[in-house]
Amino acid sequence: MKSNKIFIFWCALFGLIVLITVFANLFSTYPVNEMNMDKVYMAPGDGHILGTDHLGRDVFTRLLHGGKVTLTVAFGSVLLSLVIGVMYGSVSGYVGGWVDSAMMRLLEALISIPSLIFVLAFQAVMQGGMWGMTFIIGVTGWFTTARIVRSEFIRLKEADYVKMARMFGTPIWRIITGHLLRNSVTPLFVVTIFNLAGAVFIEVSLSFLGIGIPPSIPSWGNMLYNAQNDLLIGAWWIGLFPGLLIFFTVLSINFIGEMLKDSRL
Amino acid sequence: MTVKWIGKRMMLGILVLFILSFLSFFIMHASPGSSATAYYGGNAQMLSAAEKERISRTFALDRPLVVQYGAWLMETVQGNLGMSAKEGRPVSAILAERVTNTLLLVGVSLFFIVTGSILLGMEAGMKPNSLLDRGLSSFSIASSSIPAFWLGILFIYLFSLKLGLLPSSGMQSIGGNDDFFDKVRHLIMPAAVIVLTHVGVYARFLQDSVKMEMRSYYVKTARANGVEEREIRSGVLRNALIPYLNYLGMTIPSFFGGSVIVETLFSWAGLGQLMAKSVMVKDYPLLMGGIMLTGIIVVVSLFVIDVLMFILDPKLRKRELGV
Numbered sequence: 001m002k003s004n005k006i007f008i009f010w011c012a013l014f015g016l017i018v019l020i021t022v023f024a025n026l027f028s029t030y031p032v033n034e035m036n037m038d039k040v041y042m043a044p045g046d047g048h049i050l051g052t053d054h055l056g057r058d059v060f061t062r063l064l065h066g067g068k069v070t071l072t073v074a075f076g077s078v079l080l081s082l083v084i085g086v087m088y089g090s091v092s093g094y095v096g097g098w099v100d101s102a103m104m105r106l107l108e109a110l111i112s113i114p115s116l117i118f119v120l121a122f123q124a125v126m127q128g129g130m131w132g133m134t135f136i137i138g139v140t141g142w143f144t145t146a147r148i149v150r151s152e153f154i155r156l157k158e159a160d161y162v163k164m165a166r167m168f169g170t171p172i173w174r175i176i177t178g179h180l181l182r183n184s185v186t187p188l189f190v191v192t193i194f195n196l197a198g199a200v201f202i203e204v205s206l207s208f209l210g211i212g213i214p215p216s217i218p219s220w221g222n223m224l225y226n227a228q229n230d231l232l233i234g235a236w237w238i239g240l241f242p243g244l245l246i247f248f249t250v251l252s253i254n255f256i257g258e259m260l261k262d263s264r265l
Numbered sequence: 266m267t268v269k270w271i272g273k274r275m276m277l278g279i280l281v282l283f284i285l286s287f288l289s290f291f292i293m294h295a296s297p298g299s300s301a302t303a304y305y306g307g308n309a310q311m312l313s314a315a316e317k318e319r320i321s322r323t324f325a326l327d328r329p330l331v332v333q334y335g336a337w338l339m340e341t342v343q344g345n346l347g348m349s350a351k352e353g354r355p356v357s358a359i360l361a362e363r364v365t366n367t368l369l370l371v372g373v374s375l376f377f378i379v380t381g382s383i384l385l386g387m388e389a390g391m392k393p394n395s396l397l398d399r400g401l402s403s404f405s406i407a408s409s410s411i412p413a414f415w416l417g418i419l420f421i422y423l424f425s426l427k428l429g430l431l432p433s434s435g436m437q438s439i440g441g442n443d444d445f446f447d448k449v450r451h452l453i454m455p456a457a458v459i460v461l462t463h464v465g466v467y468a469r470f471l472q473d474s475v476k477m478e479m480r481s482y483y484v485k486t487a488r489a490n491g492v493e494e495r496e497i498r499s500g501v502l503r504n505a506l507i508p509y510l511n512y513l514g515m516t517i518p519s520f521f522g523g524s525v526i527v528e529t530l531f532s533w534a535g536l537g538q539l540m541a542k543s544v545m546v547k548d549y550p551l552l553m554g555g556i557m558l559t560g561i562i563v564v565v566s567l568f569v570i571d572v573l574m575f576i577l578d579p580k581l582r583k584r585e586l587g588v
Contacts, residue, residue: 109281111515112567116522117285117540117556121292124544124552201412205526208414211544224415228530231422243415251410258406 007259014252017245021067028061032218041235051237054226062218063241069219071249073134074199080138081145082192088142089149090176094157100150107146115140119202123211133206133213137199148191152184186260193257197250204246220246270585274571278564285560286341286553290334293549341557347550356554359539364558366436367535371524373452374459379513381460382467386509387502389468390475401472405465413523417458417530424454434532455531459523470512474505507578514570518563 020027029049036056044051050059092103118140126132156162162179170178181188200220206212207221215222220242227239321327324336324347340347346356389397425433431454432438437447478484478501487497525537532538536555543552575581 105280106284108277109284112281112518112563113285113560114518114520114522114563116519116525117559118288118292120525120540120544120552121289121556124547124549125293125295197410204412205414208412209526209529209541211541224418228418228421231418232426236422239415239418243412243418246415247411250412251407254406254410258402 003259007256010252010255010259013248014256017067017249017252018071021064021071024061024064024068028058028064030058030061032061032065033057041230041233043235044237050241051235053223053238054230054235059223059238059241062223063220063245066218066220066223066242067245067249069130069213069217070200070203070221070246073130073137073203073213073219074196076131076134077137077141077199078192078196080135081140081142081195082188084139085142085145086149086181086188089146090153090180092146093150093153094172094176094180096154096157104150107143107150111143111147115143116202119206120211123206127211127214130213130217130219133203137202141195141199141202145188145191145195148187149181149184152187153180156180156183190257190261193253193260197253197257200246200250200253270575274568278568281564282557282560286338286557287334289553289556290337291330293553294330294333337553346554346557349551350548351546351551352548356550359551360536360554360558363534363536363539364562366533367524367528367537368562370452370455370459370528370533370535371521374456374463375520377456377460378464378467381464382471383502383506383509385464385468386471386505387475387498390472390479390505391498391501393476398472401465401469405469408462408465411462413458413462414526414530416462417454417527420454420458434530436532436534451531451533455527455533458527458530459520462523463520466516467509467513471505471509474508475501478505503577507574507581510570510574510577514567514574517566517570521559521563 029047034057036052039048039052039056040054042048042052042056044059048058048060050063052058053062088103088107092100092107119136122136122140126136128135156179159179162175165175165179203212203219204221204224207219208224208227210225212221213219215225223242224239227242230236230238323340324333328336344357346360348354349356349359352359385397385401389395389401392398421433424431432451433454436451437444438451484497484501487500521537524535525541527533528535528537529541536559540552540555540559543549543555575585
């Protein structure tokens with residue numbers, strides 16, 4: 001009972017963060033990119049509840065809109081890697097034999113390469129906007145998903161109902177979607193949730209370094225791009241609030257994932 | 266037999282490096298007109314036509330991508346990584362200056378993560394319902410939810426700006442001449458950021474496997490027979506270390522990815538910072554070199570972990586060697 005309440009708490013927190021960023025326009029008090037050179041580096045208070053940044057832009061407003069960008073990238077890329085991972089894992093797990101061993105060898109190699117390296121290689125030539133980033137995180141983040149789908153398929157393939165379905169001539173795609181995928185939903189959901197946390201991390205880290213989303217688009221990572229310098233002149237609020245929001249977002253995602261993982265066992 | 270096993274592992278490592286180079290090369294070179302000129306180095310205007318012709322022939326720049334990759338591979342295997350597009354110096358020279366810095370940062374961090382997580386995980390796993398046992402999983406989730414660079418910023422604010430205890434960036438103070446303690450002082454914050462964001466996760470993993478071992482029959486039997494607690498501890502640790510090492514091997518690649526961010530934040534002149542910089546200025550040969558060297562380091566660390574597991578796990582030895 002107690003853990004149920006905690007679970008609902010984390011879900012509610014994450015839901016709240018998603019809601020306020022989706023409806024950023026309703027809650028924001030200023031236009032996102034409105035600069036006001038008379039009001040640079042204003043401390044939280046009077047009219048700007050979370051202060052203003054080095055261009056006099058409202059931190060609270062940018063926090064909401066930035067969240068929209070960061071979370072869109074995260075959700076979009078996770079969806080993409082889910083699709084790729086499921087396709088790769090399905091083929092490998094269902095076909096089996098030498099196809100499976102070749103595909104697994106390749107996957108093993110891919111897993112042992114830091115995925116951030118592929119992200120860097122892509123960013124060197126693309127450096128697109130929000131969708132470019134989504135694509136890059138998506139195509140470099142499907143390895144664990146594929147491995148889980150494959151191992152679930154291999155386990156489920158031997159189940160009686162699957163053998164039966166095959167005997168009755170059920171088409172392969174229906175066996176895959178109706179039986180194998182359907183019974184792999186829980187582990188797939190768990191790995192996807194953890195991927196979501198990872199995707200948020202990659203976006204904010206790269207944008208912070210200046211090699212992520214272009215500075216013209218507000219994202220949580222971009223808001224932190226100047227935070228190091230801002231901090232040195234005492235403007236702590238510019239770095240603190242986006243960081244806290246990233247922390248609580250990832251924290252709630254991780255807790256949701258952990259609790260789902262435990263309840264499965 | 267052992268030789269055969271080592272050979273097999275090495276083949277796997279070479280395969281990883283091959284796939285890494287192939288994919289990175291194609292990602293970077295597939296965009297039209299991107300990188301052909303990059304091979305001329307920073308001083309493309311000053312090169313004579315004959316010089317350009319020679320470089321172009323070496324790297325097959327006017328040929329299809331696959332041929333270019335083949336040429337690149339041939340040159341790389343012989344140790345010629347080309348010239349940095351921005352600095353106009355050989356890539357290998359630049360990498361050589363930086364590799365030890367990364368190894369130092371990652372090595373020190375890894376040492377504290379491994380020893381710290383083993384101590385914490387053992388303690389938590391052996392004492393059920395203690396404060397540590399109950400608190401560790403929350404600590405692990407919380408600490409892995411903090412972006413490393415943000416924790417770093419907070420540290421800089423606290424320890425450099427407010428308390429003035431530690432330098433905020435770089436590898437040595439201005440005017441410092443390779444003083445050992447000066448370097449250590451610069452190392453503390455970046456290493457602490459990496460350790461703090463990782464140690465909880467590994468400790469928790471070990472805690473779980475220690476708990477699993479504690480429930481097994483051999484521990485109960487040993488207890489019943491009055492085997493000393495110290496001996497039980499070492500037996501449990503030994504067995505719990507096997508899945509722990511496996512987990513370490515699985516996560517070590519992301520470790521090197523993470524050092525890109527920490528190195529850049531603290532201006533630690535390592536490979537990660539170099540790669541981030543190369544992305545910014547589109548220095549493809551340099552980025553490619555950094556990627557390959559990082560790949561080699563990862564492959565070697567995985568090999569070391571494999572060997573350790575081989576020593577610790579008699580089942581694995583038996584299966585692989587058949588003795």
